[in-house]
Amino acid sequence: MLTRSAPxxxxxxxxxxxxxxxxxxxxxKRFASAVVYDSFDLxxxxxxxxxxxxxxGCGKSTLINLIAGLIPRDAGEILFDGKxxxxxxxxYVFQNYREALFPWLRSFENIxxxxxxxxxxxxxxxxxxxxxxxxxxxxxxxSKYPYELSGGQQQLxxxxxxxxxxPEILFLDEPFSALDYEMTLFMREQLQRVFLETGTTTLLVSxxxxxxxxxxxxxxxxxxxxxxxxxxxxxxxxxxxxDATLSNSDFVATKAHCLEVFQRxxxxx
Amino acid sequence: xxxxxxxxxxxxxxxxxxxxxxxVWLKLVDPVLLPLPTDTFxxxxxxxxxxxxxxxxxxxxxxxxxxxxxxxxxxxxxxxVLGASERLYRSVxxxxxxxxxxxxxxxxxxxxxxxxxxxxxxxxxxxxxAALVILFNVAYGVMNAxxxxxxxxKVMGASRLRTLFDVTLLESLPQTFVGLRNGVSLAxxxxxxxxxxxxxxxxxxxxxxxxxxxxQMPDMYAAIFxxxxxxxxxxxxxxxxxxxxxxxxxx
Ligand SMILES: Nc1ncnc2c1ncn2[C@@H]1O[C@H](COP(=O)(O)OP(=O)(O)OP(=O)(O)O)[C@@H](O)[C@H]1O
Ligand SMILES: [Mg+2]
Numbered sequence: 001m002l003t004r005s006a007p008x009x010x011x012x013x014x015x016x017x018x019x020x021x022x023x024x025x026x027x028x029k030r031f032a033s034a035v036v037y038d039s040f041d042l043x044x045x046x047x048x049x050x051x052x053x054x055x056x057g058c059g060k061s062t063l064i065n066l067i068a069g070l071i072p073r074d075a076g077e078i079l080f081d082g083k084x085x086x087x088x089x090x091x092y093v094f095q096n097y098r099e100a101l102f103p104w105l106r107s108f109e110n111i112x113x114x115x116x117x118x119x120x121x122x123x124x125x126x127x128x129x130x131x132x133x134x135x136x137x138x139x140x141x142x143s144k145y146p147y148e149l150s151g152g153q154q155q156l157x158x159x160x161x162x163x164x165x166x167p168e169i170l171f172l173d174e175p176f177s178a179l180d181y182e183m184t185l186f187m188r189e190q191l192q193r194v195f196l197e198t199g200t201t202t203l204l205v206s207x208x209x210x211x212x213x214x215x216x217x218x219x220x221x222x223x224x225x226x227x228x229x230x231x232x233x234x235x236x237x238x239x240x241x242x243d244a245t246l247s248n249s250d251f252v253a254t255k256a257h258c259l260e261v262f263q264r265x266x267x268x269x
Numbered sequence: 270x271x272x273x274x275x276x277x278x279x280x281x282x283x284x285x286x287x288x289x290x291x292x293v294w295l296k297l298v299d300p301v302l303l304p305l306p307t308d309t310f311x312x313x314x315x316x317x318x319x320x321x322x323x324x325x326x327x328x329x330x331x332x333x334x335x336x337x338x339x340x341x342x343x344x345x346x347x348x349x350v351l352g353a354s355e356r357l358y359r360s361v362x363x364x365x366x367x368x369x370x371x372x373x374x375x376x377x378x379x380x381x382x383x384x385x386x387x388x389x390x391x392x393x394x395x396x397x398x399a400a401l402v403i404l405f406n407v408a409y410g411v412m413n414a415x416x417x418x419x420x421x422x423k424v425m426g427a428s429r430l431r432t433l434f435d436v437t438l439l440e441s442l443p444q445t446f447v448g449l450r451n452g453v454s455l456a457x458x459x460x461x462x463x464x465x466x467x468x469x470x471x472x473x474x475x476x477x478x479x480x481x482x483x484x485q486m487p488d489m490y491a492a493i494f495x496x497x498x499x500x501x502x503x504x505x506x507x508x509x510x511x512x513x514x515x516x517x518x519x520x
Contacts, residue, residue, distance in 0.1 A: 070420060092424040099417035103517035104439045113435075114425040147520040161425075 019081075021046035021169065021201050022067065027076035029059075029066060036062050038226040040076070049195050049202040051212035053258065054222030054230070055266050060205045063227070064171045067203070068092050080168060091162025091200075093172040097155040101146040108142035111160045118165070132164055135197050136190070152183035156190060163194065169201045177207060184208075188215060196239055209262070213255045214241060221258060223265045231261045304487045313491035322476060322488070326495050329460055329473040332388065333503070336395035336456040341449060343396075344403035348448075351404070352411025352441065353433065365405055373398035373459050381467060391463035391472075398459050399452035406448025410441030443518040446511040453503045461496055473499070 020043035027040040036059040044050055052060045065071045067078055069085045070092070080088045094100035101110050111132070112125040120128070133142070138160065140153050149157065155175055162170055175191075176184045188211060195202055195215075206212040212219055213235055221230040235254045237245050245251050289306050292298055316322025351358045376394055384390040414437045422432045464474025473496045480489035511518060 068424060070424060090424075092421075094417055094421060096417050099415045100421045102418065102421075102436070102439070103520065104442075104515075117426050117431065145517065147517060 019046070020044060021081060023077075023079050023082075024067070025077045025079075027066065027078065028074045029062060029071075030074060034225050036225045036227060037066070037073075037076075040227065042220075042229060044201065044203070045218070046201055047199045048217040049204060049215055050218045050220055051216035052203065052205045052220045052222065053207075053209060053212045053262065054227070055224050055262070056207075057225070058222045058265075059225050059227040060222060061173050063222070064173055064203050064205055068171045088169070089165045089167045091159075091165065091167040091170045093155070093158050093162050093170070093175045095174040095177055097151065097158045097175075097178070098146075100158050101154060101161075103146055106143055106145055107140065107149065107157050110146065110157055111142070111164050114161060114165050128164055129160075132160055136160065136163075136194060150183070151179050152187050155179065155187060159191070159194060163198065163200070166198075167200060169203070171203050173205045174207055175204070176211070184211070191215060192240060209255060209258055210246070213251060213258060214245060219254070219258055221261050221265070224268065230265050231258070233258055233261075301484070302486060304490065308487040309490040309494070312485075312487035313494060316488065316491050317495065322491060322495055325471050325473050325476040325492070326499065328471045329457070329464065329496070329499065332392050332460045332464075332472065333395065333453065333457045333499075336392045336460060337399055337449070337453045339392070339396040340399035340403055340452055340456065344400040344448075344452075345407050345445065348404045348407025348445075349411055349433075349438065349441070352408035353437070355412055358408050358412065365401060369401045369405060373455070374462055377463065377467060386468040390467060391460055391469075394463060395456040395459040399456040402455055403445070403448040403452040406451070407441060407445050410444025410448075411437055413444070414440035442515045443511075446507060446515060446518070450504055450507045450511075453507060454500060457496075457500050457503065 022042075022044035024040060024042040024044075027037050027042075028035075029037040052063065054060055062071070066073050067085075068090060078085065102113065105113065108129060111129050115125040115128060129142075138156060140149065140156065146154050146157060155178075159172075159175070172191075176187045179187060191204075192215060194200075204212070204215060206215075216235050219231075219233040219235060221233065222228070223230040233254060235251070237248060237250055286306050289303075293300065293303055293305055313322065317326065351361065373394055376397060377390070380390045380394045380397075384393055418436050418440060419432060422436045427435060460472070461474035461477075463469070464472030465478045469475045473492055476492040477489055477496070480486070480492055
């Protein structure tokens with residue numbers, strides 16, 4: 001399925017695009033209660049948005065936490081362009097923005113915090129943040145504290161905090177599930193814009209199939225644990241996608257297919 | 270009507286004073302034991318403006334402040350160290366809880382032997398009591414730092430030390446202030462009790478005790494109210510400082 005997205009293998013760029021960005025080999029992870037991954041293999045393409053969808057507790061969060069190094073793996077190897085995690089910059093967006101942002105820092109200071117850790121001078125930090133704000137067209141008063149902002153705005157701040165380091169890869173674990181429906185729709189637009197603007201390889205865990213398909217270049221469907229790839233479904237509708245996308249036949253068919261695979265996996269006891 | 274809400278507390282004060290007057294007029298209480306509110310406030314006014322009460326008030330403020338500062342200087346860093354390692358805290362938790370539950374007044378004789386009759390004993394017993402309260406709160410504040418926030422710092426590449434300073438300490442600040450407020454209240458209690466007994470010649474506790482011994486009831490009530498005002502004021506001070514520096518608390 002991956003080869004389908006590789007257009008012309010002669011140019012250098014195309015060759016880069018065809019080579020997977022993330023390679024996961026023989027990944028194993030068990031918790032006291034369950035073997036979540038057992039010799040799991042997966043390639044993730046560069047510059048694509050991959051949605052991860054699957055039954056409750058199948059290991060979606062565990063997967064991105066293993067890739068992002070938040071939890072240690074028992075065995076296996078995860079490489080980014082052949083490099084280990086410690087060699088790359090990445091961004092991680094938590095579901096619970098309220099507990100992920102620093103309430104003692106203003107929004108601006110929250111966003112520049114990772115740059116501060118990199119010991120970047122203040123003037124340069126300011127420039128970086130301002131450039132990011134401009135590129136994303138964000139209209140939030142960044143001198144406010146996080147708790148003075150709406151939930152969606154707070155999550156946008158965490159996304160910007162993740163993006164400000166120019167990450168090679170962006171992880172989001174159910175980033176919009178704590179928001180109301182209206183805000184969720186708005187944030188989908190925002191995330192799509194971020195992705196279009198930056199082209200960062202993005203891994204998105206979602207529990208909402210419509211959202212997963214709508215945003216994705218590929219939908220990774222996982223089985224119950226020990227998790228296997230139940231299906232890896234491409235969705236190639238042109239971007240920017242809009243409400244019209246939701247009624248387009250390709251979208252409807254892709255979503256129906258994912259649902260079918262999902263239900264088959266849920267029923268498998 | 271809502272505009273008047275800030276003035277609601279006045280009702281309780283006025284009510285209390287009214288009850289007081291009624292009790293005096295109806296002679297519900299022996300008039301020698303319960304003077305008129307006006308006499309009491311007069312005693313308070315003359316006492317606080319150049320009288321003994323004002324001087325004793327300052328002594329108590331001084332001792333309570335000294336005790337709280339000593340307690341904070343010792344307990345805050347120690348609480349951070351203990352809180353940063355849950356296993357370390359668990360190993361001393363029983364000892365802390367035990368002495369936290371021991372009435373500090375029971376320690377007077379011991380401290381008297383150690384420090385003799387004088388300010389050092391009063392201040393050190395009060396500091397001892399306050400320190401345990403502060404220590405306990407700081408350690409819990411550090412231990413209960415939001416896991417997500419610590420993880421967020423970690424994924425952004427913060428070292429352990431950096432995370433401690435940038436996240437854990439700030440996370441524990443609201444709880445630290447709870448400890449400081451409880452600590453200063455306890456320090457005041459202990460200081461006032463100490464001033465009543467151990468060979469004391471000054472301080473609010475001594476003022477209350479002496480006025481009672483001499484049957485100067487308006488003076489005694491005045492000293493009690495002064496102690497109340499001091500306790501309330503100290504609490505309010507910490508609340509205001511907290512609101513200023515821990516603006517995110519409870520949000
Ligand atoms: N820290 C942990 N300790 C023990 N078991 C865990 C831990 N984290 C996850 N698990 C177990 O591992 C499995 C996968 O968890 P994970 O959180 O990755 O699932 P998920 O697909 O993200 O689920 P959800 O849809 O609820 O978010 C679950 O059965 C869960 O109970
Ligand atoms: Mg999850």
